[in-house]
Amino acid sequence: MEIFYRILQTAVDGGASDVHLKVGGQVIFRINRQLIAIEAPVPTEEWINSVVDAIVPKHARRRLDADREVDFSYHVPTIGRFRTNVFQQKGQWCLAMRYVKIKVPSFEELGLLPILKSIAESPRGIVLLSGSTGCGKSTTLAAMVEHINANFKKHLITLEDPIEYVFDDRLSVIEQREIGLDSLTFEMGLKHILRQDPDIIMIGEMRDAISFMAAINAADTGHLVLSTLHTTTASQAIGRILDFFKPDERDQVRRQLAATLQAVVCQRMVSKVGGGIIPALEIMINTPTVRKMLEENRLEKLAAAIETGVEDGMQTFNQALFNLVKQGKVTEKEALAKATNPQALEMNFKGIFLDEARRILT
Secondary structure, X not given: OHHHHHHHHXXXXXXXXXXXXXXXXXXXXXXXXXXXXXXXXXXXXXXXXXHHHHHOOHHXXXXXXHHOOEEEEEEEOOOEEEEEEEEEEOOEEEEEEEEEOOOOOOHHHHOOOOXXXXXXOOOOEEEEEEEOOOOOHHHHHHHHHHHHHHHOOOEEEEEEOOOOOOOOOOOOEEEEEEEOOOEOOHHHHHHHHHHHOOOEEEEOOOOOHHHHHXXXXXXXXXXXXXXXXXXXXXXXXXXXXXXXXXXXXHHHHHHHHXXXXXXXXXXXXXXXXXXXEEEEEEEEEOOHHHHHHHHOOOHHHHHHHHHOOHHHOOEOHHHHHHHHXXXXXXXXXXXXXXXXXXXXXXXXXXXXXXXXXHHHHO
């Protein structure tokens, strides 16, 4: 295990976000979103097997034996915590390990907009952090939880698979429950969570109709629910949610979302001038206009509602990227590569702004 620990320590010291290990392959780190091979002994099957046997916790072993893959949190006191996935390829074990920083980054360190503090302070409803895998959703969500923890006396319960950031009670009281360890399933945990007197519920990921209905029911009864979702834009989140339900259930769910949704924040990571990365945020807030679109099933107009809702704190990815370029944080080339509508953004850089969104809304 000494070599394994040295690999993890080198990853942390080198600023790697992820470590990839497989039999016969080079040890790979992801640093600033780039895959980099490092100088280390090539993992053998015997070595990988010994590592897997040593790090997979007892509660996850049964799932690993049955499913041939499992997620869990692995913590080395002298090195740090890693969100770990063990899986197989060609009948051999592989490991993908994401380093989770011990200290929850602040809004300022992450480059998040102040509006996210206001969203985190919502008294009730559903707040969703969306984006692709690896875009930093969990870190942004953790920053919002820590903001609540530092400023409000709330009882906050999390359901995570696995636990990533670990929170120490400050003003709030926080219990973190890991699926497989503290609750057998998400369904079981969600079934009982309202009996545990929470003010705020944080669900690691919305993954099915059961979790969404639990979130809606909790929001209906005055709780704030924070969670993540996989979508590429904020406006697509509603359609993604409805896809979890049967066609004859969707109208009712959509109306309930119109009443309970607080905000959807979608995130993309972009490279900064001078190195590093920063999030570009698309923000949809459930304003009267957005609520009306939801109630009337005019989901195709949500993007236009976001674009015209700047005074309410909303913005599209194009608007976010335009602002980052004007602030000197991101190059025009990088912004265009990450834009939802590169042609429109290029026109914006030339000083041309079309008012298409307002026309679409009329």
